[in-house]
Amino acid sequence: MIKAAVFDVGETLIDETRIWCRWADRLDIPRFAFLGVIGGMAATGRPLTDAFELVRPGLDLEAEQSAWAAEEPESLRNNFDGDDLYPDVRRALSELRRRGITVIIAGNQPPQAKSALERLRLPVDAVYTSAEWDLEKPDPKFFTRVIEVAGVEPEEIAYVGDRVDNDVVPVVAAGMVPVLIRRGPWGYLTAELPEAAQARIIDGLDELPDLLSPA
Structure with a gap:
């Protein structure tokens, strides 16, 4: 579960x-x-x-x-805002929380990304970045921190990402459940790798609620 x-x-x-x-x-x-x-x-x-x-x-x-x-101090430059969110994000995260699943963001991101994510006011329970942890995927210590902040057993955690090297192989090694999303260049390409068979593969976040918490 x-x-x-x-x-x-x-x-x-x-x-x-x-x-x-x-x-x-x-x-x-x-x-x-x-x-x-x-x-x-x-x-x-x-x-x-x-x-x-x-x-x-x-x-x-x-x-x-x-x-x-x-x-260009006022421009976005290499940052992001709400216009960069995929359209299924708010919908899927809200539904996961409605079903009683804790929702956490934790990825490889520079220091400014945490505040950018918080400004989006997403329906999540917590936001963490590699910069604040001083740890980056695929370092096993990153996933140890993920387990700590999730506060449940590893096998009760699904990690959702777009890369086999960062989001599938080390997730399996940590005892968690990997979910690989097929979007972005890494997502489409690495979904074809043999290691991707270790993950549950989805084409969009709307598939997640039923995948992780069947009605």
């Missing part, structure tokens, strides 16, 4: 299309080209940061982000 559902953020709750398009504009790269390179990182198992190195060799990403913030 699932008592807690824990959610990744990017391409699980948040559609990152606008973020990457703004980055493409910032780097003066055609949007389609940059999105294609990001897809290539997903297809080849390379880290996302390699996409920046490919299109702008030698780019100091941290310095670029700081410069961007200084030039």
Whole structure:
């Protein structure tokens, strides 16, 4: 019996299309080209940061982000707001809570993401980020923290995410139930990997309530 559902953020709750398009504009790269390179990182198992190195060799990403913030302090830049939520998010999270399932957000996110998520006023019981824990998936310690904050047994926790490497393999190792959502480049691509068979695979969050708490 699932008592807690824990959610990744990017391409699980948040559609990152606008973020990457703004980055493409910032780097003066055609949007389609940059999105294609990001897809290539997903297809080849390379880290996302390699996409920046490919299109702008030698780019100091941290310095670029700081410069961007200084030039456009009021813009979203590489952040998100309510317009970036997938349309099924509020509906599905509300229904999970209505059925008595604790709903928690815990994903790999930079420091500013926690306040951005809290401003969305989502129907959740708690929000955590890798930045505040100083731990990142797939580190097993990240999932130990997930179990601690959920306050139930590992097998009573479903972790929902879009990546096999971050959201399925280490979730199984921690004794939790992985749910892989097929959206975003990693979601579609990694759903085809053999390791994905360890997860329950969904195409949208509206499938979750009946999957985790059958009527």
